[in-house]
Amino acid sequence: MKIVLLGPPGAGKGTQAKSICNRFSIPHISTGDIFRKHISEMTLLGIEAKKNIDKGLLVPDDITIQLVEERLKQEDCNKGYLLDGFPRTVAQAKALDNFLVKNNDSLTTALLIDVPKDFIIERMSGRRVCLSCGASYHNKFNPPIIEGKCDVCGSDVIQRKDDEESTVRNRLEIYDAQTQPLINYYRDKNLLSVVDGTQAINDVFKNICDILGREINDNYKE
Numbered sequence: 001m002k003i004v005l006l007g008p009p010g011a012g013k014g015t016q017a018k019s020i021c022n023r024f025s026i027p028h029i030s031t032g033d034i035f036r037k038h039i040s041e042m043t044l045l046g047i048e049a050k051k052n053i054d055k056g057l058l059v060p061d062d063i064t065i066q067l068v069e070e071r072l073k074q075e076d077c078n079k080g081y082l083l084d085g086f087p088r089t090v091a092q093a094k095a096l097d098n099f100l101v102k103n104n105d106s107l108t109t110a111l112l113i114d115v116p117k118d119f120i121i122e123r124m125s126g127r128r129v130c131l132s133c134g135a136s137y138h139n140k141f142n143p144p145i146i147e148g149k150c151d152v153c154g155s156d157v158i159q160r161k162d163d164e165e166s167t168v169r170n171r172l173e174i175y176d177a178q179t180q181p182l183i184n185y186y187r188d189k190n191l192l193s194v195v196d197g198t199q200a201i202n203d204v205f206k207n208i209c210d211i212l213g214r215e216i217n218d219n220y221k222e
């Protein structure tokens, strides 16, 4: 099963990705998490990416595409994967298509978590993340059991610098201009499925499982 998760920042992609990947035993590939790991390790790529991320801008396509292609070539991706936060531009979507074609492969579905803008600021301002494993929490909607500590790995849970309100507004503008066109891109390829992301976290997940069950029957090839 090969899934692309689409949706504006704060839609709940990371939250749902963790549950989907546990349920279907596929790797969770989050470009945002990969960049944050490079930043925390102060690699050259991390230093370059940070300049864009802190301003709410996208990391350039060539860097991002190369990073994802390298990740997809790893053995754990043979049976499937979930891409969270990639593609974010039409150029990235085309690069992913080329990669799939070269490997005689195809996507199972592009799943849009649909959330209107008025929900986003509250979700982003309350978001707290674990820098170690990438788990995402919300101080009102989904708090960790022990305040400030990740339920999964016990590391510190912090607020992302790019979740400050002014940066979030930039990210939403960039989403509208560069990422939203992917909804039609995948609709035209008959690959788009949509879930209502305004429901409670567990209800969104239940709907996603229903959708993926259908897509597995219709489109899934080993």
Ligand code: ADP
Pocket (backbone or CB within 6 Å): 007, 008, 009, 010, 011, 012, 013, 014, 015, 016, 123, 124, 126, 127, 128, 136, 137, 138, 139, 141, 142, 197, 198, 199, 200, 201, 204
């Ligand atoms: P994304 O990966 O799409 O940017 P996240 O999964 O990190 O989004 O979710 C953004 C914030 O909203 C987090 O604080 C998360 O806990 C919270 N959240 C996610 N899904 C829901 C939901 N269905 N209802 C309320 N809050 C949610």
Ligand code: AMP
Pocket (backbone or CB within 6 Å): 009, 031, 032, 033, 035, 052, 053, 054, 056, 057, 058, 059, 060, 064, 084, 085, 086, 087, 088, 089, 092, 162, 171
């Ligand atoms: P995310 O964790 O998905 O919200 O991503 C955090 C930030 O990382 C984004 O605001 C971008 O700056 C950068 N980023 C993540 N994925 C991509 C991508 N596919 N293309 C370009 N930049 C990305």
